[in-house]
Amino acid sequence: MSDINTIIHDATIWLLIGFSIITWVLIVVKAVQTSKASKQSKLFVDSFWSAQNLADAINQSEDAQGPTARIAQTGFKTLTEANEKTHQDLQQTWSRQDLLERHLRKQILAERRQLEKGSAILASIGNNAPFIGLFGTVFGIIHALQAIAKSGSASMDVVAGPIGQALVATGIGIAVAVPAVLAYNYFVRKVKGIGADLDDFATDFVSLTQKVGFQLPTKTQSPHVAAKPAAAHPLSSQEKEALA
Structure with missing residues (x-):
């Protein structure tokens, strides 16, 4: 029984060490991500709103990176x-504004879910780590009390070491x-801010496209080159006499 208590106590400590490694890895990854x-x-927002027109904004957004x-x-x-x-399928029966707002909301939710990945693990570790540590302490104390009982002495020198x-x-x-709780609270606030x-950009985007009736400008075509006038044919002798 004493060996089992020791094994549980040591396994708890190693489990907590593993949780600590996971916590700090997530902290680094989430810090870089956010x-x-x-x-x-x-x-992107600075470059988008500095565009000369909507067509330039479309071109700038094609290869841009980031949630916005x-x-x-x-x-x-x-x-x-x-x-x-x-009007080719059921989805297109929505008005253009409703269709645009619906797709923007879906994309915003997808971006938030991506940014929130790992936060639940931090919350779980922060909530459960103290109890896991207490669980290991209980079995450690049981092992210590059993060792004290076998020694037949309850002096401070005998008790302090095993209990500590x-x-x-x-x-x-x-x-x-x-650290897990502090990191979780920080990243929750960070994700809320992002x-x-x-949401603000999506609202402004809808207002911008509303000004043009939710119609995107077509790509500008290269101007046609004016055809060169045909070379004048020399007049015949009869034509010259007719004009004389």
């Missing part, structure tokens, strides 16, 4: 398909939980 998304969105760029690409794609497939070793699991559990920016 920072990159914010930077890309800011750069994908929102714009979804909007332009929706309006383009609405032009090409008008058992409490290590609780300390590790708290040490794992604190989501609010996406």
